[in-house]
Amino acid sequence: MDLQDLTKDITDQNNYRLAQRMEKMMRLNPGYKNLSAANRTLIMDMIKEYQEKVRHGIRTSDATVRKDKYRLYQNRFKLGLSPEDLEQINKLLDSFKDY
Numbered sequence: 383m384d385l386q387d388l389t390k391d392i393t394d395q396n397n398y399r400l401a402q403r404m405e406k407m408m409r410l411n412p413g414y415k416n417l418s419a420a421n422r423t424l425i426m427d428m429i430k431e432y433q434e435k436v437r438h439g440i441r442t443s444d445a446t447v448r449k450d451k452y453r454l455y456q457n458r459f460k461l462g463l464s465p466e467d468l469e470q471i472n473k474l475l476d477s478f479k480d481y
């Protein structure tokens with residue numbers, strides 16, 4: 383399971399199911415063991431934000447994704463994001479371009 387798999391069928395998932403899938407991904411995928419609890423919370427908050435937009439029929443634009451990537455990059459030290467964390471979150475944000 384990958385972050386892109388987590389966002390698959392996001393419009394049909396409630397927040398509880400989304401949190402379940404996130405926890406399952408963290409347990410099963412060794413590539414995401416490096417994410418701290420704060421980073422996991424950050425990812426869940428971003429997913430929920432995009433999920434609400436998709437549920438209301440608002441497509442995710444490239445500009446929105448770029449803005450969020452830039453904001454994360456600027457605050458990477460304050461948020462405690464490693465280059466690996468930043469790369470994984472960027473892949474997640476790129477997966478929202480499909481919706």
